[in-house]
Amino acid sequence: xxxxxxxxxxxxxxxxxxxxxxxxxxxxxxxxxxxxxxxxxxxxxxxxxxxxxxxxxxxxxxxxxxxxxxxxxxxxxxxxxxxxxxxxxx
Amino acid sequence: xxxxxxxxxxxxxxxxxxxxxxxxxxxxxxxxxxxxxxxxxxxxxxxxxxxxxxxxxxxxxxxxxxxxxxxxxxxxxxxxxxxxxxxxxxxxxxxxxxxxxxxxxxxxxxxxxxxxxxxxxxxxxxxxxxxxxxxxxxxxxxxxxxxxxxxxxxxxxxxxxxxxxxxxxxxxxxxxxxxxxxxxxxxxxxxxxxxxxxxxxxxxxxxxxxxxxxxxxxxxxxxxxxxxxxxxxxxxxxxxxxxx
Numbered sequence: 001x002x003x004x005x006x007x008x009x010x011x012x013x014x015x016x017x018x019x020x021x022x023x024x025x026x027x028x029x030x031x032x033x034x035x036x037x038x039x040x041x042x043x044x045x046x047x048x049x050x051x052x053x054x055x056x057x058x059x060x061x062x063x064x065x066x067x068x069x070x071x072x073x074x075x076x077x078x079x080x081x082x083x084x085x086x087x088x089x090x
Numbered sequence: 091x092x093x094x095x096x097x098x099x100x101x102x103x104x105x106x107x108x109x110x111x112x113x114x115x116x117x118x119x120x121x122x123x124x125x126x127x128x129x130x131x132x133x134x135x136x137x138x139x140x141x142x143x144x145x146x147x148x149x150x151x152x153x154x155x156x157x158x159x160x161x162x163x164x165x166x167x168x169x170x171x172x173x174x175x176x177x178x179x180x181x182x183x184x185x186x187x188x189x190x191x192x193x194x195x196x197x198x199x200x201x202x203x204x205x206x207x208x209x210x211x212x213x214x215x216x217x218x219x220x221x222x223x224x225x226x227x228x229x230x231x232x233x234x235x236x237x238x239x240x241x242x243x244x245x246x247x248x249x250x251x252x253x254x255x256x257x258x259x260x261x262x263x264x265x266x267x268x269x270x271x272x273x274x275x276x277x278x279x280x281x282x283x284x285x286x287x288x289x290x291x292x293x294x295x296x297x298x299x300x301x302x303x304x305x306x307x308x309x310x311x312x313x314x315x316x317x318x319x320x321x322x323x324x325x326x327x328x329x330x331x332x333x334x
Binding site for chain 2: 049054059
């Protein structure tokens, strides 16, 4: 695993959150692994979850199965990032 | 009157007038605009409206039909199947051809490209996607709302239910003849010229990549004057090359 690959994936995940949820660049850049997502971002409702997952699939070239979408996936920015890393880098 | 402001026009589908917005001059290049499907249509309404105003001001005539059961159409969506939409697009193209004396070019956004099976001098597409991906988004939205309400379901169960009867997906009541056909619908291929445009960051092949946000994914309708300007510039250059 190259470090730059992990950084690319992180950049893509931040860009998808910004683009799909309509968040500002500054707001998304300030996200840390501990930043809570689902339930804490009013922009992230169930319709937005669907768009977010599909856009991640398109940009990362991955497929996200139903059973992978549980409460933990979108709990925090860290959990979403870890999921994306596991899907792309392993 | 500002020439870039839209006029209300219509086209006949099954002898019933269906709404169509017209922008710009009736001479020069004429463009039939196919909107994205379902929620994406609403999310892109402002973007496409802006784009068509820019094209109109630039001398490109634009015609944007509402499909039966969509937008301002008086038809009930639950009574519509995929063939009805294909027929409606053909009828709208005929209506433009009769009014302007020439067949329009076609510009299709997202899932609208699935319906561009008509004869045209050339076809332009923004971020097209296969029908099964359109259905997948609807099913996924339904899954997410089911989960929010505490109902356990799966994509397979929802798709099976859609095949059997009318189903409510992401707020749209769909007949089996529509959801099933969309699931199978592929992007038409043409003997004529095709230009495909996508957004920067998209890994899929395209003739050009434009900078801007995928507004069709936004849960809240968004806006991007810069993306509208980039789309209008791309379509304008392409339409003029074909009209020349």
